[in-house]
Each structure stands twice: as structure tokens, then as C-alpha cells.
Amino acid sequence: MRTFARRAGRLLTGLVILALSPIPGLAALAGMAMLGAGPDVFTVTGLAVFASVFFLGLLLCVPRPRPVWGRWLRALVILSVEAAVVWQVAAMTLHAPPGGPAPLKPVAGQREWRLTTGSELAYVRLAPKRDTRPEPVVFLHGGPGLADLAGDSAFFAKLAADGYTVYVYDQLGTGRSGRLADPRGYGLPRDVADLEAVRQEIGAQRLILVGQDYGARLAAAYLAEHPEQVAKAVFAAPAALDRPQTASFFTGPDVLSSPRLLAVYTLLRSNPQAAHAFAGDRELEHDHAGGYARLAQRTAPTGLRQGLAASTAPALIVKGARDRQEWSAVADYRAALPRAGVAYLADGSYRGKPYLSTLRAFLAGRPVRTYDGGGPPPGYLGPR
Numbered sequence: 190m191r192t193f194a195r196r197a198g199r200l201l202t203g204l205v206i207l208a209l210s211p212i213p214g215l216a217a218l219a220g221m222a223m224l225g226a227g228p229d230v231f232t233v234t235g236l237a238v239f240a241s242v243f244f245l246g247l248l249l250c251v252p253r254p255r256p257v258w259g260r261w262l263r264a265l266v267i268l269s270v271e272a273a274v275v276w277q278v279a280a281m282t283l284h285a286p287p288g289g290p291a292p293l294k295p296v297a298g299q300r301e302w303r304l305t306t307g308s309e310l311a312y313v314r315l316a317p318k319r320d321t322r323p324e325p326v327v328f329l330h331g332g333p334g335l336a337d338l339a340g341d342s343a344f345f346a347k348l349a350a351d352g353y354t355v356y357v358y359d360q361l362g363t364g365r366s367g368r369l370a371d372p373r374g375y376g377l378p379r380d381v382a383d384l385e386a387v388r389q390e391i392g393a394q395r396l397i398l399v400g401q402d403y404g405a406r407l408a409a410a411y412l413a414e415h416p417e418q419v420a421k422a423v424f425a426a427p428a429a430l431d432r433p434q435t436a437s438f439f440t441g442p443d444v445l446s447s448p449r450l451l452a453v454y455t456l457l458r459s460n461p462q463a464a465h466a467f468a469g470d471r472e473l474e475h476d477h478a479g480g481y482a483r484l485a486q487r488t489a490p491t492g493l494r495q496g497l498a499a500s501t502a503p504a505l506i507v508k509g510a511r512d513r514q515e516w517s518a519v520a521d522y523r524a525a526l527p528r529a530g531v532a533y534l535a536d537g538s539y540r541g542k543p544y545l546s547t548l549r550a551f552l553a554g555r556p557v558r559t560y561d562g563g564g565p566p567p568g569y570l571g572p573r
Contacts, residue, residue, distance in 0.1 A: 203249030214239025321352035331402020334479025336364030362482025375485035413496025
């Protein structure tokens with residue numbers, strides 16, 4: 190009985206070690222990366238530690254027989270399993286998946302800003318036949334990291350027909366804009382600095398900002414920091430105002446079954462620059478839209494709410510019935526911008542006629558039908 194219990198204990202311990210063997214391997218990989226080692230060194234170190242721990246687990250799982258031939262057979266089984274598993278894990282870790290996203294083709298009217306911040310941003314300028322509005326409209330896309338220069342340009346061209354000059358651009362690290370070698374450079378402060386550089390580049394005294402999703406958060410941060418440079422602001426489907434925002438790409442079975450993605454996930458939390466050296470932009474964006482720009486920590490600047498409360502620019506919050514953003518974000522923006530109204534879109538579309546009509550009315554200074562309730566209205570289908 191004692192022998193059975195001892196063997197069962199060894200087996201259970203071995204299985205636990207086998208299941209947890211990737212953890213010390215990833216810890217070694219991250220530690221070497223933090224010490225400044227290159228991808229070859231920290232990857233091989235991580236694999237070596239994983240292989241050692243996995244081998245220990247196999248030794249505990251396979252009991253040692255008394256006959257000599259049985260010991261040889263045990264050694265052969267352990268070494269065969271060890272070699273097969275380590276070979277497979279090493280191959281999946283060291284070799285990037287073939288291919289990658291094809292370079293995006295330029296859209297009609299695409300140009301490029303080379304800003305004083307060092308950012309290179311692709312944009313489209315939508316000019317009216319007759320410029321009758323003093324301030325240009327600048328659209329800020331969401332995500333973070335999800336750009337649609339062609340689709341956004343097509344939709345906002347309708348505002349150009351009203352006499353507005355409209356600018357639509359891909360934020361740094363997204364779409365057709367430039368990338369950074371160090372992912373730590375992405376974030377809300379950089380996006381705010383880029384937007385201010387855009388204003389200076391186009392020579393506008395003030396801007397009309399239309400931000401959607403994360404773009405609404407960017408518009409709010411810019412308004413708080415540069416209140417005198419904002420004529421009006423629209424916050425459509427606004428993301429959380431001042432809660433930390435990081436897109437969760439690496440969740441689910443695709444990561445757990447991919448040693449390479451597990452390595453990228455670990456490196457991003459220890460040394461993002463090492464993660465970028467290990468897996469470049471094209472590789473990451475092949476499986477995860479937005480890439481490193483979308484993974485950046487989007488911490489709200491200090492004093493955001495105080496800056497917004499002092500703003501006198503007319504503001505409108507737009508919320509659709511099927512938004513993926515929580516309704517609580519509307520309450521946050523409403524509290525920070527007490528003079529802002531809330532327009533509710535029952536159809537939930539931000540490319541439809543109701544949204545366009547709402548934008549046109551607000552920008553022209555005409556009355557907009559607003560929703561004054563504290564909670565979501567009947568028929569709201571999005572998260573609370």
C-alpha cells in the first residue's frame with residue numbers, strides 16, 4: 190500500500206511538473222531579455238530551462254523498474270518523449286509563421302505627414318468645393334490600433350460636401366502609418382502629441398474633433414491638454430475615460446497552443462523592445478489586428494477630468510444601441526463634461542444616416558435631440 194501511495198505521489202508530482210514546465214522556461218526567457226540578451230540567447234535559454242524541467246517531470250512520471258532491460262527501456266521512452274516534445278516546442282518557438290499581411294495599398298488621395306514628433310502618418314484630406322467653415326474636422330479612429338482609412342474617408346467625405354475641410358488619418362503604428370522599433374513609444378501621450386503636431390502642420394488655429402471608440406478618449410485627452418485649440422468635440426461610442434486601457438490580444442486557445450505567442454506575451458510584459466526584436470510588426474499583425482500599437486498601455490494623463498471640466502468647447506457624446514463599449518463610459522464623459530449632451534442612436538450604426546444627420550446638426554449649431562436618462566434607454570443591447 191505504501192509503495193502504491195509513493196508511486197502515485199511521484200506520478201502526480203511528475204504530471205504537475207510537466208504541466209507547469211513552460212512557466213520556468215518563460216521566466217528564464219524574460220529574465221535574459223531583461224538583462225539585455227538578444228533573441229537567440231534568451232530564446233535558447235528559455236528552451237533549455239523548459240527542457241530540463243520537462244525532463245524532471247518525465248523522470249517522476251515513469252517509475253524505475255528493477256530489471257536492467259526495464260531500466261534501458263525506461264530511459265529510451267523518456268529520451269524519446271523528451272526529444273519529440275522539445276523538438277516540436279523549439280520548432281514552433283524559433284520559426285515565425287510563413288507569410289504575413291501584404292502591404293496595404295494606398296487609398297485615393299492618400300498623403301503622408303512627417304511630424305515634429307518623429308511620427309510618419311498616412312492621411313487623406315477631404316476638401317470641399319468651397320471652404321465655408323473656418324475650422325477643419327479631424328477624425329480620430331478607434332481600437333486602439335484599428336484603422337480604416339478608406340472607409341472613414343468615404344464616410345466623412347459627406348461632411349466635406351457641407352463646406353468642411355476634413356482630415357482622416359491612421360494613428361502611429363496602425364494602418365498605413367509608420368511603426369516604432371520600440372513598442373514602449375506607443376500610447377496616449379504620443380497620440381496627443383501627434384495630434385497637436387498635426388494641428389500645427391495644417392496651420393489650423395482650432396480643430397473640430399470627431400473621435401470614435403479609443404479616438405474619443407484621445408479627443409478627450411487632447412481637449413484637456415489643449416482646450417484653446419478645440420472648437421467642438423464629438424465623442425462617439427466613447428472608450429473608458431480614465432481607466433487603464435490595453436487591448437487583450439493574447440487570450441484564448443490560440444495562445445496556449447502556440448509557444449511563440451506565449452513567448453511574445455511574456456516578453457511584452459518584461460521587455461517590449463525584445464518582443465519586437467523577436468517577432469516583428471508584420472508577424473504580430475498577421476494574427477492580431479493593430480499589432481504592437483494596440484497592445485500599448487493607454488494610461489490617462491494626470492488631471493484629465495479637471496482639464497475637461499474647465500473646457501468651454503461645445504461637446505456631444507454619441508452612443509449607439511449596439512456599442513461594444515460600456516454604457517458606464519457615457520456616465521464618465523457626462524460627469525467630466527457637464528455641458529455635453531448625449532445623443533442616442535437606436536440603429537447603432539456609425540456609418541448610417543442618423544449618425545451623419547446628428548453630426549451635421551451639431552457641427553452647424555442646430556439643436557440635437559438628446560437623451561437625459563441616467564441609465565441605458567429601453568432597447569439598448571450593449572454592455573452596461
